[in-house]
Amino acid sequence: MQEEAEKEKMVKVYIMGREFEVPATLNIVKAFEYAGYRFIRGIGCRGGYCGACATVYRFKDDYRLNFALACQKAVEDGMYLTILPFVPAEKAKYDMNKLKPRGTVLLELYPEIARCVACNTCTKACPQELEVMDYVQAAIRGDIEEVANLSFDCIQCGLCAMRCPAEIVPYNVGQIARRLFAKYIAPKAHPTHARVDEINACVFDEELDNYIILAKEDIERLKKIYVEREIKVG
């Protein structure tokens, strides 16, 4: 009985001002579709990884503005819903091989970060719950590693940039910081480079080519080699 009740529960939402009744089990994206809308903008992976459906909503009789990924947020009674089709944002152009990971590089590429007034509006807008303001502040200080780590879960939805009163585009600052960190500051992946050298020296080609021949001519022998290979994943 309880299960039945939950299945049929409907809520009232306002899609771009128009009232619709939709099942309570839907997320915001599915609620639009249930109501008859077909997405081209404001939609992407539907799995919380692409940032395309980041949106804002309000409840009836509530002054607060809320933020969410429409594909990851359940509808609730009285929600006022919309889609955000695009975020205009300036991105710096750079040559990764010429940039130096010095403290001032982020300020040089994005001088407007110095205008941050530490109001924390960006952080409050982030549907990934990142400490956006903290990484903008770290960017001003030139702490590239801190920016890289704090911004790592960013899906580049752009809500921070839309809300920033200082007109900063935090997510682009995070992007270059992560690339600088990974390329210049983090230690080099040593086993990888040695293996690439071995592969370039054709160390494995004889064995691989032998397997190709077996795959074409003696599959049972290859299956035996497969089954008998040592498994070391512990």
Place this chain on the structure above:
Amino acid sequence: MERGYPDYMLESIELVKNTRERRLKEIPELMSLEEREAILRQYHPDYKEGTKRTVKVGVNAGEVMPNEVADLIEAYPLIDPTQIDLSMIDFDCDLLIIGAGGAGLTAALWALYSGIDVNNIMIVTKLRMGDSNSKMSQGGIQAADCEDDSPSLHYLDVLGGGHFTNDPELVKWLVREAPMIIQWHEELGVMYDKDEEGCMFVAAGGGTCRKRMHSAKDYTGMEIVRVLMDEARNLEIPVLEFNSAVELLMDDAGKVAGAVLWDMEKEDYTVARAKATLMATGGFGRLHVQGFATTNHYGATADGLVMANRVGARIIDMDSVQYHPTGSSYPEQIVGLLCTEKLRGRGSQPVNKYGEEFVYPLEPRDVESAALIRECNKGNGLITPTGMPGVWLDTPLIDILNGEGTIEKEFSAMYLKYKRFDIDMTHDPILVYPTLHFQNGGIVINERTSVVNVPGLFASGETTGGVHGKNRLMGNSILDYCVYGRRMGIYATEYVKNATVGKLNLDHVTKYTKLLENAGISKERRAPILLPEYRGERTISHALPLLG
């Protein structure tokens, strides 16, 4: 945090907790090849009767495919060739890349590295740059770069996982070039997980004999694609967004010579002429084969498969569909979304509603999925309030085995996904069921990514077949789009140096339409479908194109 489960699920969770200590020591054994074969035949959806049919038209006529794929092959073109003015060329380029996910972006970058002028490339995508399954892959990318590992062992794993149905040549380049891809990514600035000495963090995956899964938390695909996008923007590679290729163009010498593009927003068409056309359109999850929920991107509708097939590209292994063992089964808002295999790679186990384990946690994906379906069919799973079956994936084991905080650190995407619905996966297990995940088969290519028997056409990534045979292992899809996307950029650039384009035509479309008519196919079915249809029934049944 509240516990976002109904009471009957909380009761079952108590049973799961009670067996946890025992299950830390007793893990079910790996199946033999014969046991794998038997469980697949009995429980894997690929073997279910009445879900496939023989295709009647085209180069694949006479072959068996899932009904949903056959529906696309046996479908009329969206455009009428007599309405398309091919004398007006809107875009003229050397390389037309269709799709802006991992394969398309990688191909574009390597085409540039190979010496092509940036203005001779054009990428088109029906949604935004980067929109793809590539961005959604979580767990990692395989590369045999550790000391006790080798490309040869990786090779064996790929073939064994694919039940020895893979193209043996394609697998060689996949495994051979894997470490080089990791190195290239590092030069670009992809932030892989590694320790303070630079030692790469590696995990196991289903069907692998070594730990070789490289990751960027559980955002691996997203991290790679956002770097590729950033680099494509730095290099000012032309990208035409919200434009979908709807049909390939041919020239009078029988070569593929570009595509007719349809603007998704303005609803008008343009003609793009190209010396080489590169198909990077991804997979087919949004076809919802057998009604399964999917992990896939909104745009994963197999458009490239349809277009390529109409110009004579053969497609293979479409009879096998990859269901990922662990899609979310609860709550309803996230049904079908991916719970990365890395969760099992780091120690979580599937258990039934009584808290009992029933399968080795890291079988190849098809085998693991079959085991989950068997358990639910036996009545040992739970049924959610909206009717979804599911078994528990005992995630708290991860922190028990690897230390507190491991989940929040390594699986921050997954942790947040559940936290949004008041579920703390560090304390409670999550409910899962197999979900439609990957197109194992696809367009037949050679190791230079040339589409076999179709001059002028190249393809790479999920839209192609052969690399993974009839079952892909975890971590080989990112690797596939990197290795073969790169090769596509290099070899297509080499090809266009001596290529010419003749007079354009759409004769193949007219011919294909005749074939369909002769086979008595209903006129209502049209493809490519571009986007899935999720609107409410009332809207669909009453829709009218009054604005034209």
